Amino acid sequence: MKYFVNCCKIFIFVLQLIAATSAEFYSSTAGLEQLYKTEVILLDELQVYVNEITQHVQALQSEIDAIRMEHLSAGEGIESYLTNPVNAFRLIKRLHSDWETFEGTVEGDTSRTNYLEAMAGHRQNLSFPTQDDFVGTAIALTRLQKTYQLDAAELASGMLNGVKYGTAMSWQDCFVLGQHLYALRDYNHTVPWLEQSMQLLIRQSYAEESASLDFMEAVMSYYQQMGDYENALSLVNYVLAVQPERLHLMEMRSELEHLITDGVKQGLLHETLRAPGDYHSSHEFRLYEQVCRGETRPSAKSQRELRCRLQRSRLSYEVLELEELHQDPFVVQVHNIVSQKDMNLLQKIARPNIQRSQVYAQDHNANETVAAAYRTSKGATFEYFEHRSMELLSRHVADLSGLDMNSAELLQIANYGIGGHYEPHWDCFPDHHVYLPDDRDGNRIATGIYYLSEVEAGGGTAFPFLPLLVTPERGSLVFWYNLHRSGDQDYRTKHAACPVLQGSKWIANVWIRQSNQDQIRPCGLQRDNEVSLPFKEFQ
Template identity: 70%
Template sequence: MFLAKCVLFLLLQILSCRGEFFSSTSGLEKLFQTEVVLLAELQNYVNEINQHAEALQSEIDAIRVEHLNAAEGIDEYLNNPVNAFRLIKRLHSDWETFEGSVSSDSSRSNYLEAMAGHKENLSYPSQDDFVGSAIALTRLQQTYQLDVAELASGILNGVKYGTAMSWQDCFVLGQHLYALRDYNHTVPWLQQSMQLLGEQSYGTESASLDFMEAVVDYHREMGAHESALSLVNHVLSIEPDQRSHLLESRRRLEELITDGDKNGLLHVTARRPGDYHESREFRMYEQVCRGELGPLPSKQRQLRCRLRKSRFGYAPFKLEELHLDPPVVQLHQVVSSKDSEYLQRTARPRIKRSTVYSLSGNGASTAAAFRTSQGASFNYSRNAVAKLLGQHVGDLSGLEMEYSEDLQVANYGIGGHYEPHWDSFPENHIYQEGDDAGNRIATGIYYLSDVEAGGGTAFPFLPLLVTPERGSLLFWYNLHPSGDQDYRTKHAACPVLQGSKWIANVWVRERHQDQVRPCDLQRNQEISLPYRDFD
């Protein structure tokens, strides 16, 4: 009864939850709850099977005991009229009863019916979720230069976080990367899959070797000749006589390697020179995320920490200068744990896939692969905590907050990231009807959670990496005092390697800011122009 109540409670919690899951850890919690329900259902099925099996086993044991006794003197046993009757009776009616018991067993149908109902009501990941999670793993692997074997073992940057992947997990991941034509990442995952399969106790069985032989074709198609040859040699070392047909494959592969052959999907689909992910800017971004690129020591020595008085009677801000030109500051211990948790809790039922403004400049917004998170918006006038966060930004900057966009609370899921971008709108941006607030003059990012690994805010042109610190506020100006874009403020959300990243964005518009931050008489954007079309 208790189990049934738990299942019913979880069902009621999950019934209305559908959508995208890989881009938010909040979504993943719904999937975890789905698996709790399915596990309970499967356990019910196993319990019913066990009860039925125990009843049948009891009958089997009784008959077997009788047979063992009869074996000591089969003639004597059969000459006993009671034994004869029991034998005839069992074969005439008991075994028919056993067959009927098996055929009428409702365990299987009950389980399948229950599962069919759950599929209508519970949250299940879509193909997009599966593909998104696969891409996220490879994004983490590439951004943080993770070793595939360690990643498959649940080790992230030298720290053991979770359960190791099975050879099947690695193979399915490699198979889907192959379908996505990401052959550079396909090869190491297939290699890891075959390595793990070879380590299993059944790794030397013919069925396993058949599977390895099939994977050879994957490598050969991609032009990964060394990987194909290694697998062929492994199979031949175990069954040299039964797999003699592979000798010709080995000879051919050795010949291709010696000739330096570059045929195969790996070479045909090489990224084009114009691919942003192969650009110097993107490499700088990844270096900043890894902590390999940062401000020069001479510039760091000019930075200072100080207490900044509040205009509204709040405790003084603990302000840390992170960069001087353009100014980037971080205020520590601004948001309480209680308020951070409240925003997360309130946002969870409302979050949906985060969007970006269309690159076409038509004012529309859409979901994009370069930004994977989920978010929800809060009006400052209707939410006391959101209003408080808006006041803090206004207090720090002196800016008028009347035309600020709604507070946006966002959560990043598996490998959640946002590639380098500007918050300010380009000159050709078309503002939507009724939007006369102007460009985004400044940005504030509240960190509502700590992140165990990754998830930092990277400024590739400064270069600067800001580590999420729960309760802190990161602030900078997107525009020069002239109103022109400051292209140096291009920034990104590094992929979350471990943990859940919650933030709240404040975007302040430029309308009515002329008294607070008056425009310079001279345009001064020249200093940032080299970063507008940075290679």
């Protein structure tokens, strides 16, 4: 039970640390690396404290052992022991001065003070997660659950799609996650995490102690409020089996059995939680998730028209390895186009500069960018001439497409963190977009995405309307046109970054504008956008 109490104390301490800091880390793996370094330092600090108190404890234990040995000896004949003047002197001396000395050593022990002072300094100088990080991570886990249809028990055990990646979660981890999901009103995900928490708690050696049973009673109230009567009844039965004297639970059990028998559906789980027209309940969003899971793919007929080929470079003696992924709209992936050395350099250059990725404000009138929950990553922008490796990225796109890279936007390098994603969106601007006076290069005619790292699971680029999933293959480039020949938006090119399930996803985004591209990609004489119009308002 002491372990249970200590865990609660540690949790409170961690929450205090979270509340006292203000950075954001969950949205990129580069940010998480800072937190890992913080924990390494804190672990060393705690080890120093433990070593110091261990030495103190060992010294006190030695004194205790010596006195107990003397008491064991005295126990054979107390009167004989106490009538011995040496023994009497030693007993009086210990109680007169030794025990004051023991108290003084405990009172004067500086280990605790040193540790707390060191921790106070670390809180000022090291990286700690914020409440937003904590909530963002909880949301990311549920996003992965929903997108990839993961089982809470497997996820808690460190399994991702049948592969063991990490250590198992404790019952406290599962409870805190469930508690935060409850506060976020995500009741459908609250239930499995509370259920997993209770199952893990029941397996503990202290599960039948009163404090644990009290805790289970508190969880029962969560289940009742949500309308999950089956789980509530299961906990009631467990607690009563351990402590039948909890008579107040008898009435609750009877009420729950009655509700289950009558099939009553009430509580937070059964209320309408999403507003009508919510995008996350739409057919389009479900289609996106199906593509991310690999359940929906392009037709076999359309796949037969695709081919892999070698294309001689326009700008060098290189030969490009092209794989056609889709014909109309044309999507192509170029393999092995970026070396491992250049990928490492690009990541190294970007790390100190990345900030939370932004999106254009929904009204598109102010031309302002903001952080949004539907895009969780960190990124930084660079001029192509800043480094040779960046110039190579520009050259490769020009080589592949023939487009004028003088009309390209700044290179963006981005890193995705826990469950990092970018929900379905178009790269080109809508018709009502207001261009600033100094932004005369027009709309985004084409997009290139370089994959700068291998992603172990998830993290693909999904095109829901094609439906196509591009695997983030390290060192490759994916390229497509966002506009029809007429210059109209091709609504079929809506795409998304599927949540990263395992690994660190690094990409480089290249966006090329329309200006000066008319000689390279001439406009058609007639509008050719009819084929994509059905996807403009697709729901």
